[in-house]
Amino acid sequence: SQTIHQWPATLVQPVGSPLSLECTVEGTSNPNLYWYRQAAGRGLQLLFYSVGIGQISSEVPQNLSASRPQDRQFILSSKKLLLSDSGFYLCACKQVFYGYTFGSGTRLTVV
């Protein structure tokens, strides 16, 4: 079965600092990978998805970027964080014969 490792669980960063959140997947190959964000009091919103190495699609214009350097690694980054980047970030994985598997999430607070 698929397992997602996502870290860190919580993060407090100052405005203007860089960000790197990493998500790695085990137990599967060539999965679709997703980054979602949940702002306070709102539902989860898709930020990026990837159907393969180096293939990134962005759903909403924003201050963030994503990369997929390896088949099972998905990274969410920012060069300079904004206050509005605060939220709960969730990595998810889907492979053809499986449903979705979710990471444990990262709660980011930008101060």
Add this chain to the structure above:
Amino acid sequence: KNEVEQSPQNLTAQEGEFITINCSYSVGISALHWLQQHPGGGIVSLFMLSSGKKKHGRLIATINIQEKHSSLHITASHPRDSAVYICAVRGIQGAQKLVFGQGTRLTINP
């Protein structure tokens, strides 16, 4: 109007009560998911449905494709069921992205 609407947004009940959470959607889907999010934020997948009904323990999920509606039921509710329950639909095309409802915050009092 959101593509996925859940009701109610908040629900408080007493232990033992039968709970129903509703989800309506407006787009074509390949599947519908019910998810559970605990206070720490971690999300657990409860059900994936494309038709009919599924049951797991005290949880039952149903879907009516024609009416574009799904319900999640909890029988003999317990305080440990307190969580946010999220409905998400999977699109038909492309990368089959999930579109999430805003969630229903369930609180079960002892």
